[in-house]
Amino acid sequence: MQAKRTLTVCLAGNANVGKSAIFNQLTGLNQTIGNWPGKTVEHAEGTLHFKGYTIRIIDLPGTYSMSAYSMEEVVSRDYIAVERPDVVVNVVDASALERNLYLTIQLLELNPPLVIALNQIDFAAKKGITVDTKKLSEMLGAPVAATVATTGIGMQELLSKVVEVAEKATRSTDIKYGQEIEASIEKLELSVKTGLSRLSSRYPPRWIAAKLLERDEDVLRKVELDKGDAIISQATEIADQIEQVHGEPSSVVMASERYSLASRIAGASVRIVSPPRVDMSQRLDAVTAHKIFGYPVLAGIVASVFSIVFVAGDAMIGVLEGLFSLVLVPATQTFLSMALPPVAVQLISGGVVWGIGAAVTIVLPYIIPFYILLGILEDSGYLPRAAFLMDNVMHKIGLHGKAFIPLLLGFGCNVPACVGCRIMETDRERFLAGFVVTLIPCAARTVIILGLVGRYLGMAAALALYLFDLSLVFLLGRVAFKILPGEPVGLIMEMPPYRMPAVKSVLKKTWARTKDFVYVAFPFIVGGSVVLQFLSVTRLTSTIADFMSPLTTSWLGLPPIAGIPLVFGVLRKELTLVLLADLAGTFDFSSILTPVQMIVFTIVTMIYIPCVATMAALAREFGAKRAAAVVILDSILAILVGGLAYHILSFAV
């Protein structure tokens, strides 16, 4: 007998329930992380072999609901309903069952073959909670496997249940609501079945009925396209009636209904063994989320993350740069010049090899240590505390506390920070955060501030410049917030308990993110390097510098040679310093730049065009048009502020 040998299984669940940990346990290193086609929603996929099956596992984004309000939720529900995976594994947190079952109930509405992974039973036990898996399974009509993802307990059982469900192809059964809502849904379901043949072959009619009652925009649109105007008006009428009786929006009535079901199921299957006591997490919170002490803790954590990154980066960067500029570039040069004309040699060695060198020297020394520390902060659960403490500050620039997280990433590197803006809820907030992020002085820009202003004009001047940049960020954020249409969104965020970060998970995240960075940034850095090398071979750089000279010399008051490093700085901001030294033939910048020029040069490099890698990330996250708008805006701003600084400072000095 040759049964179907490949199974597709997807993982669904709330955020912070250990879904990714289960994904990692199951798939090991056999995973790829990318985006859902056409969406900026993360798509993680992996494979494993079990009992002769090849199982493809898809990790759906962590969501609390299955409504149409966020891209993640629409992607998840469409995947389950339309792609019909062989099994849906719903990962639920045993320590907060009621809240987690809210999503489970919505999954059941889609009638997929379902298996429940009751995760974090160890953590629940510590909180004095045990769950009767038999009872839970009975009430939900789906098999339940108890798991501890961090240690791998229960994975075999989970997989056996997945295979069992897949072999029998048992679809989960409907779950009944309270009388009044149930009657309304059944009435509507009947009309959907008869009236919407096309749509109800893709989605379960009962689910369409429930979503229509909630006035789900996405489903309403789909029904309209399927010529279901009569059904829409019927649904509106029923929803109006429900609202009349309850005095609340029908979506809230449905949410209450689901929660009361969740509460009933949780109540029947959860046993509180010992009374809750103050645990480690709460004790930590008493300090880290404290009104006063929270802030020094936050400052301390941020400061130590960046000093570790800089210390580690500095140590490695010297070695790597030496390797590329002293060994690899000359080596390829000599090697290639045996066969190729000099122009080609220069393009390859100076463009490709040097470009790879430039890319590697950011990734290894700065990005990897930064990602490791970020992974630790994330897995420990500290970041929501930082967001909690910074919410009111972020509101001043029209964003809420969660935006502090991408901003913080921005200090390391703007590329992951752009991706990090995905945690914001609406498109407007994402873009606003993305714009602000490009102005945050990243590690490369900090190198310039320290290497030029810090070294020659003192740390106080460097710090002042840093603060100037931050106030500019603040000001522009405020302006953008006023200009961009739409309402600001308030903070509604879960504060998960603190956890001990696991080494394996942190390393895996670091690996996946580094890979993503390489894919996004490398082609642009290497390509950009080749283009610039081409410009310099054809002597176009000096033409460009000449062309720019009215701007660089008269308006910004910089020496003529400063134009070229500014052009090259687009590749990597810290290159501007190296190139300036190259062109001037000296590392003593005080001999070529006056103090005012140093400040102006630093201000311009700090603000103008984000580096190519950031541009690529911006284009991926927000589209080419908006990315271009940011690039143009930043450049104009840099010239404006730099010029003003020059005129004011030279007047004052």
Next chain:
Amino acid sequence: MPEEASLVEVLEVIGTLTRERRFAQVIEIASRLHQTVDLTRELIGAALEQRLVSNTQNGLRLTEDGETLVRKHREEYVHRTYVHGRSMADRVRGVLEGRVTDWHGHWHRHGFDDESIHDFHRSMENLQGRIEDTVSLADLTEGEKCTIVLAAGGHGMIRRLAEMGLTPGTEARVVRSAPMHGPIEVSVRGVSLALGRGIAIRVLVRRLRDSESRA
């Protein structure tokens, strides 16, 4: 004896009793308001005279005018107490706005779309008890418990709150609040949620004493 009840409070109690399908009569109303029967009778007399309530065989009932008055009273109360925050700027803004005549347009300016205004009015009509008995979630101190009554705001916000577990009738406990009008952390359904101050202000709750708590 507490302060003398106003006419509109009597109307609110009559409305609530009707919704609870109970017989609205003077003694019941007086006991709910903690007022003397005489004063209550006097107020009801005035209400009958102004045709805000009518006498039916099922006891006292609000007339349409009565319903409108209650709704307007609650609307103004919510506007004053919850939608305008307690910061200095908010108070100044509240004074500058003066007496609102065009409520619909006014709610629009507060970020309510038509659908949200519609829902909000329904919630106002169905609110049990007196609006004065509710407080804002942002007003609770650390450790205090409450039940959620309703949230005043745009559609998206209300729905998200409900999905995160803050549905009407849910019990919640304030864990801590961040300084300088920062967010508030509440524990609800076994999970900790951080709510921005702007949102927390607009969540109407009823305080619970420890003895009333289910947990």
